[in-house]
Amino acid sequence: MLSRDLEGFYCRTPLADPERFLLLHYDFETVVDPEEAAAHLCQEQSTAQWKRPGKEEDYRVKHGAKVVAQVHGQVPTAAFSVLKEKHPVSTACSVTVAHPHVNFGARIPNMLTAICGEGVFFSPGIAAIKLMDITFPENYLRCFEGPRFGIEGFRDLIDVHDRPILFGIPKPNLGLSPEDFSALAAEAWRGGLDVAKDDEMLADSPWSLLTERLRLLKKARIDCQRATGEKKLYLVNITDEVDRILELLDVVEREGEGNAVMLNTMTMGLSAIRMLRKNARMPIAGHFAGTAPSVGVTNFGIHSKVIVKLQRILGCDIVIFPGFGGRMKTADAEVMENIAECVKPLGHIPPALPVPAGSNWAGSLGELYAKLKSADFGIVPGRAVFDHPLGARGGARGLRQGWEAAASGVALAKYAEDHRELALSIEAEKTVG
């Protein structure tokens, strides 16, 4: 039986005004009574001390977070918990907390402070906790614009409607002169690549100034568009100190049509995506560099789909996250959830293009198509295009052939019999694989 104090952080009947609340879904392990732990979780993430001494008042009414659902069972205490020695067994709980958004407003850093700040991660008796998901009410969601283009708008821009989008990262990712970088991008565009993309490590660097890359890639892009009859795009990494982003955006926008911009989201902070969305007239991509430390553990931190969902809500047209395969250390189910976060209905927010990245090659297209049962995705190979034995043009051709095989339902090896670039891609993949 909870104390009256703690009972005040429970709502045992349906919420009378659900529009007032974000629903926060946490999994946690506790070494105390799980109902008590969940009440503390709500108290600590909202009002903490909820009245002044000697006053008749209760700030929980307007500002208190409330437990609205809870299930639990016993498990071994997580390996990393400092409480493990004292408490080898704990109780695992899944809890839904209704947190009133008046506490932080439609502001991302303030929201994060509430939903994954001190109150959550230092709540008494909780050994380990993970923020699994957020459900937003319509009125809160309406404060955010979402992607300007979304999947449809982005497809319109590059005039590709019936197949996955082929991004590619010129390699080596560090040290290439703008001339060499541009020459590689041009080769890949000629071979069939849609989007030449800066590596997340490449930025506005002394050996490769952004203005130089833009100038050269514009010329190359126009040439390739003329030669191939296809639209081409350059996705520019403008990750930099946060007070330089809008200046770099201006530089990219001066180049006009045919560009998109990328931020390494979590190295900058999610709020930078929103700032960019307010100012950019071109597509925005969010890259997962810097996300892993918060999302890479099973029962602690933040679920990666929360980060994907927030990027979409804040304005990313393209969300790049770890995809399938051992190298990306992400369970298949988690990759599928992240893909779903990009495309599932979310109020007025359009879908964002999911790009499950990492070791992508020609064969990834068929595999992803089979798993997703949709062509609404992108791949972002590096080596598979730019270390292809026939060079970047051959590598990109191999990608297109990989898709042709998938789309026509022919086995990759069979299709490769009379498609040399694909055959060489398959060979190369075997030696890396």
Added chain:
Amino acid sequence: MLSRDLEGFYCRTPLADPERFLLLHYDFETVVDPEEAAAHLCQEQSTAQWKRPGKEEDYRVKHGAKVVAQVHGQVPTAAFSVLKEKHPVSTACSVTVAHPHVNFGARIPNMLTAICGEGVFFSPGIAAIKLMDITFPENYLRCFEGPRFGIEGFRDLIDVHDRPILFGIPKPNLGLSPEDFSALAAEAWRGGLDVAKDDEMLADSPWSLLTERLRLLKKARIDCQRATGEKKLYLVNITDEVDRILELLDVVEREGEGNAVMLNTMTMGLSAIRMLRKNARMPIAGHFAGTAPSVGVTNFGIHSKVIVKLQRILGCDIVIFPGFGGRMKTADAEVMENIAECVKPLGHIPPALPVPAGSNWAGSLGELYAKLKSADFGIVPGRAVFDHPLGARGGARGLRQGWEAAASGVALAKYAEDHRELALSIEAEKTVG
């Protein structure tokens, strides 16, 4: 024996030009040969593919990260690794990587992309990895200004030179009107508090506009300074969307002397601290809300001292981080390391005031003084001041008495015998404790 390819990511002799490199200290677990894993770690975080096919070139020379030191031994594979089922036993390694800073420059988001981005957390064969520390060369460090005030400058501002700094957070943290908030701050200032501080959850909110709080606290502060003969300060949380920070800073600066500003660092991104430092003429505090997801696990993510060190380098005069005691779930040794990161010699960068936070009360002063063997720290109680049976004035008096006891070497209980506020603080702590 490593392949020639991988051997290129080792430097087996002392670095010829150490000023070119950040030294990155990682602990990792691997299921492959540890020398091979460390080479991959360097390759993935720097050049990845380091030459174009068919060209005689080697981008590793200028851009490659290099293993410069390594030790290892066998351990059980970490519980959270998706590789655990296949590989129950792995090798634990501590490795020092020399990463050339030309790859990212003196830019924090780009640096983070390299040192804790995709290349690090998705390096082949590495089951789990944690960035433990960074050693900066002088020439790189000189690109950063560090705190404008530091401990000495901050002490000068509030004219407190011989004891710890007493911060306090008016509670309830959410919902108080600016009038009520200001009245509580004034009471605490009268009782002996140095700095009234916004809770990390409080910001520029509809029920408590920043302009209103500033106006009322300015008046209260001047009154209290006159009445007590002591300098008082208001630490304002300006955490908000990143493109609103400088506007809020302007609002705070218009109020002039007697204010300092706070950001919830990791909810905004470290780069926001640097932006603030460039523009603020008042002290800056960094709060740990949002840090736990990246730093809360023993063998994965980022060590908390890296975040503390970066906040100091980027310009925090005050760094607030989880302190001692079970509630803060941080090992004592880690708290001590974070305190050391604030104050130890670091080129031209002045020391920042360490504030080991969480459940601070009058008794924390003596405990911290004993552990730190220095009075160069702050405490940041909430409840202990603002839920004191005699109100905030009594709570703050209790703090001062707690310090008097510690400074004069008298046991707390003994000193409380003829200091009523302290006696009541001790009582209250027992019922909470």
